[in-house]
Amino acid sequence: MILTSLVLTSMGALGVQDGQPKDDWTVHAKKVYTSTGVVHENAVVVVTDGKITAVTPGVEAPRDALSVAVVTAGMVDAGARVNMGLESVEQSREVTPSVDARYGVDPFDTRWARLASSGVTTTFNRPLDQNCIGGLGVVLKTAGGPLLHERMLEGTPMMCGAIGSQPSQRNSPAFGRPDSFYNRRPTTRMGVEWEWRQAFFEAGQAPSEGAGAEVDLLQDVLAGKIGTFVQAWTTQDIRTAVYLKEEMMREGFGAMRIVIDCGAEAWKEPDMLVRTETAVVLPPFPDQGRTGDQALMPMDVAAQLRDAGIPFALSAHDGGDAQGRLAVQAGFAMRGGLTREEALRAVTLTPAELLGIEARVGSVEVGKDADLVLWNGEPFEITSKPVGVLVDGRLVVDPR
Amino acid sequence: MLSLSFLAAAALAPSVPAAGAPTVPADAFAIRARVVHVGDGTSLENAVVVVRDGKVASVGGQAPDGVTLIEVDGHLAPGFIGLRESVGARGENAETTRKITPTAELVRAFDPEHPDWQHLVEQGITAVAITPSSSRIAGGVAPLVSPATGEVLARRALVCLGLSSRSLENDVEPTSYAGLFAHLEQAFAEAAADSPLALARAGRMPVLMEAVSNAEVANAAYFAQEMGLKGALLGAPRAWEVVDIVRESGLAVVFEPMAPGAPAHVTRSALALEKAQVPFAFTADVAGRGPAAMRMTAAAMQRAGVAPATVLAAMTRNAAEIAGVAATHGTIAAGKAADLVVWSGPPTDLTSRVQHVFAGGQHVLDATSDAGATR
Numbered sequence: 001m002i003l004t005s006l007v008l009t010s011m012g013a014l015g016v017q018d019g020q021p022k023d024d025w026t027v028h029a030k031k032v033y034t035s036t037g038v039v040h041e042n043a044v045v046v047v048t049d050g051k052i053t054a055v056t057p058g059v060e061a062p063r064d065a066l067s068v069a070v071v072t073a074g075m076v077d078a079g080a081r082v083n084m085g086l087e088s089v090e091q092s093r094e095v096t097p098s099v100d101a102r103y104g105v106d107p108f109d110t111r112w113a114r115l116a117s118s119g120v121t122t123t124f125n126r127p128l129d130q131n132c133i134g135g136l137g138v139v140l141k142t143a144g145g146p147l148l149h150e151r152m153l154e155g156t157p158m159m160c161g162a163i164g165s166q167p168s169q170r171n172s173p174a175f176g177r178p179d180s181f182y183n184r185r186p187t188t189r190m191g192v193e194w195e196w197r198q199a200f201f202e203a204g205q206a207p208s209e210g211a212g213a214e215v216d217l218l219q220d221v222l223a224g225k226i227g228t229f230v231q232a233w234t235t236q237d238i239r240t241a242v243y244l245k246e247e248m249m250r251e252g253f254g255a256m257r258i259v260i261d262c263g264a265e266a267w268k269e270p271d272m273l274v275r276t277e278t279a280v281v282l283p284p285f286p287d288q289g290r291t292g293d294q295a296l297m298p299m300d301v302a303a304q305l306r307d308a309g310i311p312f313a314l315s316a317h318d319g320g321d322a323q324g325r326l327a328v329q330a331g332f333a334m335r336g337g338l339t340r341e342e343a344l345r346a347v348t349l350t351p352a353e354l355l356g357i358e359a360r361v362g363s364v365e366v367g368k369d370a371d372l373v374l375w376n377g378e379p380f381e382i383t384s385k386p387v388g389v390l391v392d393g394r395l396v397v398d399p400r
Numbered sequence: 401m402l403s404l405s406f407l408a409a410a411a412l413a414p415s416v417p418a419a420g421a422p423t424v425p426a427d428a429f430a431i432r433a434r435v436v437h438v439g440d441g442t443s444l445e446n447a448v449v450v451v452r453d454g455k456v457a458s459v460g461g462q463a464p465d466g467v468t469l470i471e472v473d474g475h476l477a478p479g480f481i482g483l484r485e486s487v488g489a490r491g492e493n494a495e496t497t498r499k500i501t502p503t504a505e506l507v508r509a510f511d512p513e514h515p516d517w518q519h520l521v522e523q524g525i526t527a528v529a530i531t532p533s534s535s536r537i538a539g540g541v542a543p544l545v546s547p548a549t550g551e552v553l554a555r556r557a558l559v560c561l562g563l564s565s566r567s568l569e570n571d572v573e574p575t576s577y578a579g580l581f582a583h584l585e586q587a588f589a590e591a592a593a594d595s596p597l598a599l600a601r602a603g604r605m606p607v608l609m610e611a612v613s614n615a616e617v618a619n620a621a622y623f624a625q626e627m628g629l630k631g632a633l634l635g636a637p638r639a640w641e642v643v644d645i646v647r648e649s650g651l652a653v654v655f656e657p658m659a660p661g662a663p664a665h666v667t668r669s670a671l672a673l674e675k676a677q678v679p680f681a682f683t684a685d686v687a688g689r690g691p692a693a694m695r696m697t698a699a700a701m702q703r704a705g706v707a708p709a710t711v712l713a714a715m716t717r718n719a720a721e722i723a724g725v726a727a728t729h730g731t732i733a734a735g736k737a738a739d740l741v742v743w744s745g746p747p748t749d750l751t752s753r754v755q756h757v758f759a760g761g762q763h764v765l766d767a768t769s770d771a772g773a774t775r
Contacts, residue, residue: 084577084615087565092573103578106615108641127576135578180571 023050023393027372028061029071033379035349035363037341045071047370050393055366068388068399072344072379073364074121074371075326078281078351079261079315082111082125089127089134092181094167095199097159097217099135101127102148111318116142116396118325119386120316121371122153122352122361126160126261129231130170132186132195133161136217137229139355141371143391156356158259159221162231163240164293167192193240200244204253222254227356230258233283233293235265242272259354263312264295270308279311279354284324285332302346303337313351314343331380343380374399427761428452430463431740433476437747439716439731441709449476451738454761458734474755477712477747478732479526479739481544481719482684482694483558483608483654484634486530488514488547494533495540499572500587502559502597504540506530512550519691520547520684521765524747524754526739528684529558529723534566534610537580538587541596542608544723546739548759553737557723559600563620564612564635581623588627606631606724608654614642621649632722634683637665640672652722653680657693658700666697667704674710681719699750708748715748737761 025047032040032055040057044065047053061067088104090096105125115123121142127134137160139153161167168191174183185191203211203218211219220226230241238260245256260266263280266273273280282301283291291297298304305312314333316326330343338346352362360369373379374388374397388399429451436447438459450457450467463469486493492509495501510530520528526548532539538561544554561584568575574583591597599605611620612635620633625648632652633639639646639653646653653673658666673680682694698711720730728737738761745752757765 086575087568087577089576090573090579091571091575092579096576096579098582099576099578101578103581103619104576106613107618108614127578181573182571 021394023370024048025370025390025393025395026062026065027071027374027390028059028065028067029374030069032057032071032364033341033344034365035073035341035345036365039341043071045364045372047372047390047393050370052364052366052368052370055364066374066388066399068374069377070375070379070384071364072373072375073348073362073368074373074389074391075119075347076122076124076313076351076355076357076362077115077120077315077326077347078124078259078313078354079283079317080115080120080123080125081317082106082109082115082123083128084109085128086130089130091130091170094131094184094186094195095133095214096131096135097133097214097221099127101125101136101138101160102152104128105138105140107148112142116389116391117386118327119373119389120326121373121389121391122357124158124229124351124355126158126229129162129166131161132163132167132192133159133199133218135160136226139357141391143394143396153355153357153360156257157220157226158229158355159217159226160229160231160261161196163192163196163237164189164231164233166231166293167195189236189240193244196240196244197247200248200253201251204248204251221256222248224255224257227257227259229261231261233262233264233291233295235268237293238263238266238269239272242276242278245276245278262292262295264291264297264301266310266312267298267301267304267308270305270310273310274308279313280305281313281315281351281354284316284329298336299332300336302333302343306338306342311350311354312346313354314346327380327386331382334380340378340380369393427454428457429468429470431470431472431476431742432463433472433474433742435475435746436460436732437475437477437712438733439478439712441713449732449740451740451758451761454738456732456734456736456738459732472742472755475743475746475752476732477524477741477743478716478730479741479757479759480524480694480715481681481723481729482520482525482528482686483632483681483719483722484531484656484683484685485520485528485687486533487516487520487687488512488545489530490514493530493539494536496535496570497572499535499537499539499567499574500583501536501540502538502587502591503595504532505543505556506532506540506560507543507545507552507555510543510545510552512545516686517547517550520686521757521759522754522767523691523695524741524743524757525684525694526741526757526759527553527725527729529608531558531560531608532562534562534564535569536560537562537567537574537584538597541605544725544729546759548757548764549762551760553729554723554725556596556605557725558608558631559596559605560608560610561620562610563623564610564616566610566612577619581619584623600629600631601627603628603630606722608632608634608722609651610634611636614638617642618645621645621651624649624651632681637669639669640665643672643676643678646673647676647678652718653678654683654722655680655697656683657685657689657697659689660696664704667701667706670701670706670711671704674706679713679718679721681714681722695748695750698748702748708746711748
């Protein structure tokens with residue numbers, strides 16, 4: 001496959017040595033939140049060749065260290081949605097499992113640099129939500145080398161799709177002679193459900209070999225080898241996703257691994273999510289009233305999911321404005337009842353686990369990628385902000 | 401075919417034809433111009449170009465005895481070559497039901513009698529590639545044609561690929577970049593031997609790959625490298641931001657005309673490519689932007705600091721190389737087609753006017769006489 005070149009964040013003169021960006025650093029912080037529940041005081045984080053090679057608490061700052069108040073892991077936005085809009089989704093059909101989101105992201109998008117400077121170092125990007133089953137998502141760092149594959153993380157492959165009103169938005173019946181491929185099902189939520197069930201029933205009944213690349217992919221989804229990343233804002237849509245999984249299990253087709261994206265109303269019927277081991281990525285908190293698909297998302301949604309024992313991640317979607325940034329979402333979740341460390345986990349380690357990339361990113365631990373956020377105060381406070389950001393050991397935002 | 405009158409050379413210029421030659425070939429003549437722009441970056445002062453049988457016979461020598469010598473007080477330059485034009489295709493350059501028709505021959509859409517061709521000739525354009533609509537992904541093979549004589553100069557010159565969002569717009573599969581590359585890879589994989597895509601992959605036919613945004617340019621560059629394609633990117637207005645990617649791909653760039661007052665990206669890109677020694681050329685786009693668009697763009701680039709010789713090469717030699725016709729077109733050299741334009745001043749100067757146009761050795765435009773165009 002072709003890999004788009006990526007030259008995005010202007011590295012500028014940030015620690016460039018001999019033409020190569022520097023990826024060895026010593027970072028000292030009064031507090032290092034590791035995301036694993038451990039907090040180190042007066043700790044040094046040593047970065048060598050882009051990896052974390054030592055975390056040593058209880059020491060003074062070495063003279064040449066980057067010295068800040070707080071260090072956390074780089075944030076992971078599982079719902080970043082930095083895609084190219086309609087050109088990231090194959091509109092000619094509703095079920096396009098072989099579409100690869102790598103072709104739907106623009107490496108020159110200015111949002112990458114903005115995400116990186118706001119402390120988001122890893123993103124999950126999916127085809128736009130206009131298809132029932134849109135295709136495979138891609139995990140990308142927000143800064144890094146000139147080629148896409150240098151910034152890509154191999155995690156659990158994720159088949160992305162949508163349940164709800166979005167997939168049927170453009171479709172319409174033909175009045176008279178059909179004049180577009182949009183003269184098709186679905187035009188309703190019922191039709192959306194029908195498309196999903198038909199695709200998986202056909203894949204489940206197809207022979208395991210030789211039924212084509214798209215059926216092979218859907219069979220891997222049924223077997224749980226590929227995760228299912230389903231946009232479902234409202235209770236009825238979350239039910240549709242969960243019931244689909246249970247129906248496929250009853251049919252003997254396998255156990256899908258479902259992550260509900262945009263699960264604003266996941267708090268309403270948590271039992272079905274617990275029952276089906278379903279995780280949730282929350283959409284950004286709405287300014288007021290309802291959010292996407294007229295879903296109701298209260299301030300304490302994250303705390304409710306925590307209490308129910310449902311794994312959840314926070315998301316800022318494309319982080320288009322200051323209020324929408326992921327750190328601010330974590331602050332909202334704290335206001336809704338999460339502790340700081342719970343909120344931190346929901347923007348670092350939990351999304352990394354949902355995406356199967358926790359061996360690389362999501363916490364400040366030896367051996368992981370040196371994706372670090374350097375804060376001027378306690379994370380997610382309204383007066384705190386990222387003053388320094390490292391991605392793979394390279395300084396994207398310089399705290400000095 | 402067109403009926404073209406060939407004006408008596410003596411009527412063109414004040415000089416007295418050399419007399420007394422017993423056997424003067426009817427289609428042999430010589431032009432002496434104040435400056436001859438060869439098109440390869442060099443120019444000759446007060447030089448003679450001899451034309452015989454529709455081709456340049458010699459440059460910089462003497463006019464042989466018995467050959468009519470036309471003296472012009474102007475600049476002689478190769479005819480310009482535009483690498484995208486559809487004015488004579490009458491809208492027949494897009495097979496709208498399908499986006500991948502790589503074996504379609506655009507020459508079948510070429511109407512040599514279309515009246516608008518005259519606008520190109522009047523701007524000194526003597527060859528254009530007729531290309532499929534931008535809305536196609538593999539819309540077919542572009543020919544190189546002469547707007548002046550109606551002659552098909554090269555029937556299968558360029559394999560045209562549309563890798564930009566323009567090819568994703570209408571409701572025909574594919575509508576996504578993922579679908580675009582999946583279909584295109586399949587089309588290349590399934591291409592029959594000696595079909596255009598197979599020839600392109602073997603490096604035996606140049607490609608013209610439309611790509612506008614930098615992401616599209618990068619994708620096109622890597623696709624070309626992966627498939628072993630040679631040729632040019634079409635578009636790339638912000639090439640200055642990805643000049644390394646473009647250079648490493650080995651592709652040239654064909655710029656679309658700048659709109660008046662447009663942001664400086666295209667001129668900036670031309671400067672960056674000139675510095676990186678990446679050749680570039682232009683589209684004609686008379687249908688969309690008017691006949692003077694190519695010269696206006698060239699002038700804007702010079703205002704930004706691109707050397708006049710570079711923009712002249714862009715409109716002549718580089719375009720011929722991109723279209724794979726450098727052996728016969730693009731410069732004034734012995735053995736090449738006598739596609740020659742006499743300008744009142746330097747050909748890249750916006751104040752210069754076209755005085756005469758010769759296409760394949762035929763005198764197709766005399767803008768100095770009241771009769772005007774001879775076509």
